[in-house]
Amino acid sequence: MKSNKFRAKFNRGDSPLKIILIYAILIIACICSLYPILNILTISLRPANALFTKSLSIIPVNATFDNFKQAFIQYDMLNWLLHSLIVSTFSCAFSIILSVTAGYAFSRFKFRGKQMGLSLLLVTQMFPLAMTLLPLYLMIIKLNMTNNYFALAVIYVSTAIPFNIWMMKGFYDTIPKSLEESAYVDGASIFRSFYQIILPLAKPAVALSALFSFMAAWSEYIVASVIINDAGKLTLPVGLVSMQGQFSTAWGIYSAGALITAVPVMILFVCLSKYLVGGLTVGSVKG
Numbered sequence: 001m002k003s004n005k006f007r008a009k010f011n012r013g014d015s016p017l018k019i020i021l022i023y024a025i026l027i028i029a030c031i032c033s034l035y036p037i038l039n040i041l042t043i044s045l046r047p048a049n050a051l052f053t054k055s056l057s058i059i060p061v062n063a064t065f066d067n068f069k070q071a072f073i074q075y076d077m078l079n080w081l082l083h084s085l086i087v088s089t090f091s092c093a094f095s096i097i098l099s100v101t102a103g104y105a106f107s108r109f110k111f112r113g114k115q116m117g118l119s120l121l122l123v124t125q126m127f128p129l130a131m132t133l134l135p136l137y138l139m140i141i142k143l144n145m146t147n148n149y150f151a152l153a154v155i156y157v158s159t160a161i162p163f164n165i166w167m168m169k170g171f172y173d174t175i176p177k178s179l180e181e182s183a184y185v186d187g188a189s190i191f192r193s194f195y196q197i198i199l200p201l202a203k204p205a206v207a208l209s210a211l212f213s214f215m216a217a218w219s220e221y222i223v224a225s226v227i228i229n230d231a232g233k234l235t236l237p238v239g240l241v242s243m244q245g246q247f248s249t250a251w252g253i254y255s256a257g258a259l260i261t262a263v264p265v266m267i268l269f270v271c272l273s274k275y276l277v278g279g280l281t282v283g284s285v286k287g
């Protein structure tokens with residue numbers, strides 16, 4: 001079976017040198033990607049007295065989960081997780097609701113200012129979120145919404161919506177309009193045809209938008225560190241940075257906290273994995 005696949009590559013005209021070079025680059029890329037993760041895993045499993053050992057084994061000889069326990073005992077890790085989960089879930093849900101409907105409107109309907117609206121959404125992606133931090137902070141102070149998760153989530157939603165709208169519009173453009181026209185002939189309303197026909201077909205794009213929105217809110221640090229300054233309301237990225245001491249840092253506990261941070265995103269990725277293959281190619285073809 002493997003020999004047949006290898007012959008098929010030669011039949012395409014690929015030279016052995018090209019194939020070897022491609023695989024070599026892929027292997028190097030995988031090593032570069034996995035090494036930091038494995039290094040963090042190794043440090044998180046080491047006892048405090050063996051942190052700077054010269055051993056290259058991935059699983060230390062005296063491996064222990066004590067660093068993971070201490071992350072919850074010495075620090076407020078559980079509440080940090082809960083706070084980040086609240087903000088990220090709200091940001092993800094609200095951005096998906098707005099992006100799914102707005103993307104459909106831009107794809108299917110003609111109205112005044114449509115092209116200008118799409119262009120303005122694209123222009124907003126040129127400016128990083130940190131650049132708008134000062135006016136946003138002044139606005140939040142005037143609204144008396146500092147240390148407020150709702151204000152933080154709204155900021156995340158505003159940054160996620162432009163990209164998601166463009167992605168959803170690109171996917172809707174690939175769905176034939178004849179499907180909706182057939183539903184209209186049968187007496188279906190615009191909302192019903194969208195909800196029962198178009199939206200199920202757009203699951204890959206919705207899944208990808210949800211993943212991007214959740215990850216952006218989950219790992220964001222700069223805005224969260226400015227808006228949330230109450231020690232009892234810290235989100236996970238801000239809480240992890242607070243683990244760093246002025247003179248010393250418990251790197252084993254810090255590494256354990258970093259791995260714990262990755263768990264919710266991994267769970268979400270696994271749950272949405274069956275839709276992501278189609279979602280990654282949204283808007284690539286039309287018709």
